[in-house]
Amino acid sequence: MSAGKSGITPKVMVVYGTRPEAIKVAPVIKALEADPNLEPIVVVTAQHREMLDQVNQVFEIEPDVDLNLMAHGQTLNSIAGSVISKIDEVLAEHEPDAVVVQGDTTTVMGAAIAAFNREIPVVHLEAGLRSGDINSPFPEEANRKIVSQIARVHLAPTMVSRSNLLADGVPEENIHVIGNTVIDALQWAVERPVEFSLPELRALESDDRRVLLVTTHRRENLGDNMVNIGKAMRHLATNYPDLLIIWPAHKNPKVRASIAPQIEDLDNVISIEPVEYGEFSHLINASDIVLTDSGGIQEEAPSLGKPVLVLRENTERPEAVDAGTVKLIGTATEKIIAEVSQLLDDSKAYRDMANAVNPYGDGHSAGRSVDVLNELLGGR
Template sequence: MKVMTVFGTRPEAIKMAPLVKKLNETEGIESVLCVTAQHREMLDQVLELFQLTPDYDLNIMKQNQTISQITSNVLVGLEEVLKKEKPDVVLVHGDTTTTFAAALASFYQQIKVGHVEAGLRTYDKYSPYPEEMNRVLTGHIADFHFSPTEKNRMNLLKEGVIDDNIYITGNTVIDALFQVVDKPYEFEDETLKKIDFESKRVITVTCHRRENLGENMEHIFGAIRKIAEEFQDVEIVYPMHMNPKVRETANKILNNMERVHLIDPLQYQPFENLMAKSYFIITDSGGIQEEAPSLGKPVLVVRKETERPEAVEAGTVKLAGVEMETIYNLSKELLTNQEAYNAMAHAVNPYGDGHACERIVDILKKKL
């Protein structure tokens, strides 16, 4: 059986790396890895960490590339690879433009598609954009739907997906997390080296989504500024996204503040260990909503909605929205109310136990 895995961005690579490693070590499976390099530098960092060497590298990244350019370049680039390799199944992940284009390219070659992290929905096609439509369209192409949770399965059933083609596996991001977090971890970043994680309460921040650019981001950073000014024992670490618009807003509101550290993006392993040492997380990222609860860290999601309602229902995540006062008040509650903090920190992560990759490989062996 030949299984081709295709991904192109850092988040995909993180979540697919443990699956590729599992495929590589499984007898009876010929594993082929193709990367599109939709994100070049950040992708390479993950490949190096997990010691993966692609069989094919489409290397499509260009400065200021549009979504249409990414889609067309992946479609054209993958066509020859698929014709040459003729895999039994192509595995894609989540909701990136690489994901959708790779699924479409496979369909054009009449090759089965396995969708890892299937069934996430906000039911707003412009939020997140373009991810919501990427995952919906991929779901309509896929033959195997590897869903992290029961709620994801129900979303797919509502869209007419056959139940026999849906498999609840947990999320592969937990598999990856458990491979890289070390309690005695030493940071290389000079700023992080100087932070006293034992006596300070560290809040890790990530904020980068397109729909938060502009006024929403100003509200988010305004709340973070208020927290830093009010709580002297709090240190805030924000590994800033490379997007110039994000950096401009962050520097305007948070630069030169005492105990607020605006640093360059971290590679995957140091970032996961930063989360592990943090008190809680403020984020608009999807993956962090899945990862942080496994580390016992409360998460405030600075978005209007989330495609991960299981975390909200489980109590590991709170939807803070994008209004400054709401974000500030929820943060203040975690800093002043130990009972509220413990309720979130000790809730059970609904996204799995670190064995999702094993389940996916077993399903492929039985079904192909």
């Protein structure tokens, strides 16, 4: 393809809907804006409204189209249906030459299907992640496998991801290993001076206590698993009075109902509202240990030398586990207590994880993404 449908500059539509997507597409959008050979069109579904807006503000991104699809009590099927129908309208209006989606959310799956049905090339950023369990994480594992079947270009973060795609039958020439753009975003955010908005976080600069950062939100952890996590937090706070636990409480009321009652009376546990991305990057940097069921933090924290204990039985990001900077520990209360305690009590165990090499890239993944897009669309 030598030029866009307009015959002038190829148009690249970037579609995203959640905070994790926004973080990882932001460096690509900025790189597209700086490239004179491609025209970016930024579309947000707002599957997550408030948290998405925070990231856009940090990276100074103004969407061209805001579908504002978030609705109270929305189901996965209602989100998927809205994304496909609304994105189809946007595709008809703007006629992009390629559509970029990132990761594995319902927005990603719906936008990819809408583009594929219009025979528009789908470019999948962070392609090839696999946990091996269709129900964990749910529905993300299914979403990314669906997108892999219809994408024209697969931007894989690692060689492991490349191998997964080859095993799924994706042609080798359609796969490009570029690293993970989350490292581009994190380096950019950490290098920018940020003052914490909350006094509890500003006090970290003069607080000598070790910090355990806890984030929980996974759908498959709701219920008993989340209660187990809360019990472990209480035990650790009680038995390590010199430990400061910081818990940015996810907006999901089910998460809060499981954990908040168990920690609300503890002086060394700080429960806060989710902070914007720039602050959160600095919060990771100020922490000593990260306890999480998040996917992105498994990539971010290791690049800052922070050991990560993952509250899951499996992960689609095995590279950091193999490198030794991430450890899968599940959600059993006693297991969580034992693993955190080991890092607190055993300096060698801590150093071994903190000094492991991060396998996710060098901070130049966005530039490589744009090079691939130019090759696809003949931008230069």
